[in-house]
Amino acid sequence: MTLSVLVVGPTLVREGLRALLAQEEDFAVGAEAEYDFSDPSSPDVIVCCASAPEGVRELRVRWPQANVLVVADLAPAAASRLGNLGVIGLFPLTAEPDELIWAVRSVAQGRLTLHPTVLRALVAHLAEIEDAPLPPPVQLTPRERDVLRYLTLGASDKDIAQQLYLSVRTAQSHLVHLYHKLGVHSRTEAALAAIHAGWFDETSADKNPDQFSNSTEADSRHSALVGARLD
């Protein structure tokens, strides 16, 4: 079975790769310049020599079915970003020709294919992230925590005030303090920050006990609000 391979990138590198891959009998290799974009059929593999995320994103949009192999010298963070864009093959320019041909076949089958040097760099990068000191914990008062909890449920200022038996102005004042402490500018950002941090996950209610000093009456009325809002 013939594998259709599209090579994309700066001319010199692209032509070099094309010449290398064209030596394989079962590869039908085309370059971006000569590819018939009106052809609805997607290439099996796109070998991309450019590491810019925009270019890769564009390729993924144009041929969402194609598997993408990036051949470039990448920093680990950039490699990680490309992974998030759906790239499943990452090889450096220093890879051996045989390795590259094997990689194209592997990527064509949809396998995650990383060159050992790329893999090592990524693992080291992940370890660095794990070891990096955490940002200082956000110190919220119990009342601010209650307000934030209702915010994540989509409650309005009045809803929050009514649930906590506070005036609307006081609830709004807590919101302003919350925005300042969380470094955000809107209720949506604040709610997303709380959700992202997992502060109110059912399974991790006490995940960060140092950050939140206690549980207040709002905890017991959490479900009441959901019920009320569903009405």
Next chain:
Amino acid sequence: MTKSRVAVLGTLSDLHRQSVAYDLKVLARLVRQIEPDLLCAEIGRDHWETRDLARMPVEYREALIPVCKRSDIVLVPVAGGEADALAVPRGGQWHRLRSAIVGLLNLQLRLMQRLAGTPEAINSGTFGAACTWMCGLIAWVGGPEARRAWAAANDRLLQNVLTAVRRDPGRRVLVTVDCRRRHLLDRRLRTFGEIEVVEFYQL
């Protein structure tokens, strides 16, 4: 620390159903005009949180809760016990006689409320003195158990109002209670330094 401004407004409970000058429209308009930050209402927290409207007095169900819904007023339930804490306990000594006398006194009280008519009159000092005297008499006739229940309900109501005010200091708070309690509560609230008690029309 900024003092909370608190006003206590007496309502007529079941008498609001009847054609009196101080009717539900007047009550709703009053609260809408005052527009306090918090409305401490003499309804049970359980009834409020389960939205059990059927068990709430008519003035809340048909006037005050709708006003709160249409405004930024936050309702805080502060009831201290059953509304009819002045009733004669069943099975006590001279139960039937006590009940009959209490019934007559209650009738008298309702007549006073009806004659007073307007919110200004209901919340006036004169009416308050008469009402306090009449409620004291009813509690005395009702016996020690009725007196204890009445006092305990008033104590809990006071504590609940204080809790609400202290939770959110510096706000304008309107407390709406059955007019039989209004003067007792008003007098006791004035003893707390962090609260400035004013008339409802001054809030």
